[in-house]
Amino acid sequence: MIAVAIASFMLLLAVAYLIARPFVAPLRYSQEAPLEQLLTDRERLRAQLRELDMDFETGKLAQQEYDKLRARRLQQIEATTHAIHETEPDEVGVGQTEDVDPEEIERRIAARKHVLEELEVLTCPGCGNSTDPDDKFCRRCGVDLATTAETR
Amino acid sequence: MTLLGDFALLLALIAGGWTVVIGFAGARTGREETIRSAEGAMKAAALALTVAAGSLAVLLLQKDFSVEYVAQYTSRSLSVFYTVGAFWAGQAGSLLLWAWVLSLIGAAVVFQNRARNRDLMPWVTVTIGVVIVFFTILVTFYANPFDTLPVAPADGQGLNPLLQNYGQWVHPIALYLGFVGFTVPFAFAVAALVTGRLGDRWIRTVRRWTLWAWVLLTAGILFGARWAYVELGWGGYWAWDPVENASLLPWLVGTAYLHSVVVQEKRGMLKVWNVALAIGAFAMSIFGTFLTRSGIVSSVHAFAESSMGPLLLGFAFLSVVIGTALIVWRLPLLRPSGRVGSLVSREAAFLLTNLLFVGMTIVVLWGTIYPIVSQAVRGVEVSVGPSFFQALMAPLTIVLIALVGACPLLAWRRASGKHLKRNFTVPLSVGATTFVVLTVLNRGAHTLVVLVLALGAFVLATVTMEMYRGLAARHLHHGESWPRALLNLFAFTPRRYGGPIIHAGVVVMLAGIAFNVGLKEEREAQLSVGESLEVAGTTVTFEDLVFEQTPVKFALIGTFRATDADGNDLGTIRAEQAEFEGQQRVTEVGMRSTLASDLYVVMNNVDPTERIATVLVFHEPAVFWIWTGMVIIVLGGILAAWPWRTDRASRVGAEELELPSAFEEPEVAR
Numbered sequence: 073m074i075a076v077a078i079a080s081f082m083l084l085l086a087v088a089y090l091i092a093r094p095f096v097a098p099l100r101y102s103q104e105a106p107l108e109q110l111l112t113d114r115e116r117l118r119a120q121l122r123e124l125d126m127d128f129e130t131g132k133l134a135q136q137e138y139d140k141l142r143a144r145r146l147q148q149i150e151a152t153t154h155a156i157h158e159t160e161p162d163e164v165g166v167g168q169t170e171d172v173d174p175e176e177i178e179r180r181i182a183a184r185k186h187v188l189e190e191l192e193v194l195t196c197p198g199c200g201n202s203t204d205p206d207d208k209f210c211r212r213c214g215v216d217l218a219t220t221a222e223t224r
Numbered sequence: 225m226t227l228l229g230d231f232a233l234l235l236a237l238i239a240g241g242w243t244v245v246i247g248f249a250g251a252r253t254g255r256e257e258t259i260r261s262a263e264g265a266m267k268a269a270a271l272a273l274t275v276a277a278g279s280l281a282v283l284l285l286q287k288d289f290s291v292e293y294v295a296q297y298t299s300r301s302l303s304v305f306y307t308v309g310a311f312w313a314g315q316a317g318s319l320l321l322w323a324w325v326l327s328l329i330g331a332a333v334v335f336q337n338r339a340r341n342r343d344l345m346p347w348v349t350v351t352i353g354v355v356i357v358f359f360t361i362l363v364t365f366y367a368n369p370f371d372t373l374p375v376a377p378a379d380g381q382g383l384n385p386l387l388q389n390y391g392q393w394v395h396p397i398a399l400y401l402g403f404v405g406f407t408v409p410f411a412f413a414v415a416a417l418v419t420g421r422l423g424d425r426w427i428r429t430v431r432r433w434t435l436w437a438w439v440l441l442t443a444g445i446l447f448g449a450r451w452a453y454v455e456l457g458w459g460g461y462w463a464w465d466p467v468e469n470a471s472l473l474p475w476l477v478g479t480a481y482l483h484s485v486v487v488q489e490k491r492g493m494l495k496v497w498n499v500a501l502a503i504g505a506f507a508m509s510i511f512g513t514f515l516t517r518s519g520i521v522s523s524v525h526a527f528a529e530s531s532m533g534p535l536l537l538g539f540a541f542l543s544v545v546i547g548t549a550l551i552v553w554r555l556p557l558l559r560p561s562g563r564v565g566s567l568v569s570r571e572a573a574f575l576l577t578n579l580l581f582v583g584m585t586i587v588v589l590w591g592t593i594y595p596i597v598s599q600a601v602r603g604v605e606v607s608v609g610p611s612f613f614q615a616l617m618a619p620l621t622i623v624l625i626a627l628v629g630a631c632p633l634l635a636w637r638r639a640s641g642k643h644l645k646r647n648f649t650v651p652l653s654v655g656a657t658t659f660v661v662l663t664v665l666n667r668g669a670h671t672l673v674v675l676v677l678a679l680g681a682f683v684l685a686t687v688t689m690e691m692y693r694g695l696a697a698r699h700l701h702h703g704e705s706w707p708r709a710l711l712n713l714f715a716f717t718p719r720r721y722g723g724p725i726i727h728a729g730v731v732v733m734l735a736g737i738a739f740n741v742g743l744k745e746e747r748e749a750q751l752s753v754g755e756s757l758e759v760a761g762t763t764v765t766f767e768d769l770v771f772e773q774t775p776v777k778f779a780l781i782g783t784f785r786a787t788d789a790d791g792n793d794l795g796t797i798r799a800e801q802a803e804f805e806g807q808q809r810v811t812e813v814g815m816r817s818t819l820a821s822d823l824y825v826v827m828n829n830v831d832p833t834e835r836i837a838t839v840l841v842f843h844e845p846a847v848f849w850i851w852t853g854m855v856i857i858v859l860g861g862i863l864a865a866w867p868w869r870t871d872r873a874s875r876v877g878a879e880e881l882e883l884p885s886a887f888e889e890p891e892v893a894r
Contacts, residue, residue: 087272
């Protein structure tokens with residue numbers, strides 16, 4: 073009986089502690105630092121790039137689709153890398169061989185050019201929304217893309 | 225001990241109530257310490273329920289028969305193994321287990337997201353809190369396992385002999401965990417709807433939770449089917465019993481959800497589907513509990529009946545109503561960021577998959593509740609037999625198998641003619657060849673079995689090609705050796721290759737079922753010792769009948785000898801009819817299993833003086849392959865759900881990662 077009473081009392085204390093603690097001594101779980109967040113983001117983007125490559129290599133994606141998506145992903149990676157350099161210009165980037173690999177840079181430039189060309193072709197002349205090559209009308213503004221095709 | 229248990233339940237109720245009320249206040253005001261306090265209360269509820277569960281376990285092990293629950297489900301002679309297993313043999317214990325596991329999951333979710341998803345967490349906490357409170361109320365006020373008897377009996381009633389099977393440790397536990405697990409995607413879906421953050425972050429967060437829930441539910445169903453087959457003596461593994469359907473309903477919706485979310489992650493589409501399916505899977509879990517617990521339908525699980533049916537039904541209904549209202553309110557935010565570009569695309573195939581699963585859910589749901597509805601509305605008692613389910617589920621399943629084979633071969637957005645030719649030539653030829661060869665061999669008989677096998681061959685060809693392409697891609701582009709490529713394929717993208725393994729398992733299982741349904745034979749005859757009967761070319765002779773008396777049971781044991789068509793001896797089979805002390809009569813099935821078929825012998829109405837018995841013999845083809853397929857499914861699920869690389873430190877800067885890919889703009893977690 074005494075044992076049960078003691079156990080009950082300890083349980084009560086534990087429950088009260090768990091509930092009251094945040095008010096008494098606020099819990100501080102550090103949110104991820106912006107830099108760390110950016111690094112994680114970039115890692116995720118890179119992983120997505122690899123997934124994309126795999127999708128293409130295993131025949132799950134058409135060439136045109138792949139090129140477009142890959143270029144967009146590369147742009148995002150570059151943007152994130154840029155943001156990382158902004159945040160911590162001295163510390164980050166050192167040892168990140170991928171950033172200084174000339175071949176990779178070449179490839180990115182090519183991809184960027186490609187995406188720019190693509191963007192030119194695949195934008196609605198009316199509103200600038202991205203469109204697919206065989207769309208007849210713009211999804212957003214409804215402009216007849218077939219007739220404006222010569223002009224764009 | 226009962227005092228401690230009751231006190232712990234009360235504390236759990238208070239802590240749960242705090243989680244809901246203070247959590248709601250915190251969610252509205254956004255005050256950090258209020259939200260943290262609600263999360264702390266969730267942990268407190270988990271602690272209190274752990275103490276409650278521990279108390280019940282101690283009471284069971286002490287065999288304290290002054291406690292009604294203990295007296296009802298255990299006895300002095302019951303082994304420790306089944307004494308602990310008696311925890312969830314009855315209503316009160318099952319519900320306590322449910323509430324306890326849910327609170328542990330809630331605490332784990334809170335801990336996992338202590339520095340992540342802070343925008344969603346208040347609502348997640350409140351939602352899980354509401355479910356915990358609901359079940360704790362049921363345990364405390366409607367089915368309390370700590371209720372005592374005025375006078376303690378000398379001995380307990382003992383555990384139902386049907387439950388004295390190792391399955392008691394696997395089947396209910398796995399099912400409960402599966403049911404409870406679907407609370408997590410539900411809570412995150414609600415949180416995503418309330419906060420309007422409807423990108424794919426909530427889906428990625430609950431991915432592993434959902435996969436585990438699915439794997440456990442699948443394993444629970446598998447063990448249930450196996451248990452019914454070896455123990456109940458009706459020669460089957462699935463009877464479209466309402467309680468079996470109860471487990472199938474959340475499984476169907478959950479399976480649709482797991483497929484559907486891929487499209488949102490990849491293409492930002494089917495968002496309405498995904499929130500609806502997450503809510504539906506949870507509602508179906510509660511509805512399944514209602515079917516099992518309400519006693520509204522008669523079934524082998526009738527021992528679980530109680531009066532709390534309306535509460536469970538109301539709760540399931542409420543979750544659907546609230547979920548629907550939230551979805552309607554958020555419809556403008558649920559607009560897809562892409563669209564189905566073509567009917568011959570993977571998006572379209574996924575959409576069709578969803579429709580098929582929903583169709584199956586409706587069939588099972590309607591077949592299950594129709595007798596209840598008919599009884600209530602027209603006052604006419606009807607029963608919906610297996611033929612209704614088979615007639616409707618078979619065609620849907622066949623289309624689904626075809627889709628399992630075709631979907632991985634289709635490209636996203638739109639598949640070009642060249643692409644289709646490149647991908648479909650081999651698998652389609654394999655499927656067509658199988659169909660033609662088998663049709664010729666069978667001279668046109670057994671069309672349905674042949675069709676399922678041909679489609680199965682098509683799927684297996686797809687899976688093989690898929691694996692081969694993955695390997696080849698790693699081998700060629702990454703310069704990895706073949707074994708290395710195989711290892712990396714699984715290690716880095718387990719999800720991508722867990723799926724095909726599950727699909728292969730599904731095909732093996734369905735082929736087994738098709739064989740079994742198409743070629744099953746049964747014979748029943750009254751035999752006296754020395755006589756025999758023949759089924760599917762095998763002669764079964766009733767050789768001997770003996771008694772056996774032990775302190776717990778009185779058994780009549782029949783020995784049967786099987787011989788094949790050429791007179792070769794296939795060994796003996798032992799079937800049993802036993803009467804447990806103070807309990808119902810139980811038949812123990814005699815079985816001889818081979819890879820090709822099982823010989824399944826049941827002995828009824830035994831007359832020991834005349835040495836005569838009604839003997840029922842089943843020829844059960846391909847049952848082994850049904851179990852094998854199910855085991856493959858579960859293993860594939862574990863492979864996909866396993867936390868291969870979760871360590872935060874190794875994640876950043878790691879060479880390869882298992883991460884979902886989004887074709888559209890990824891939502892960055894903050």
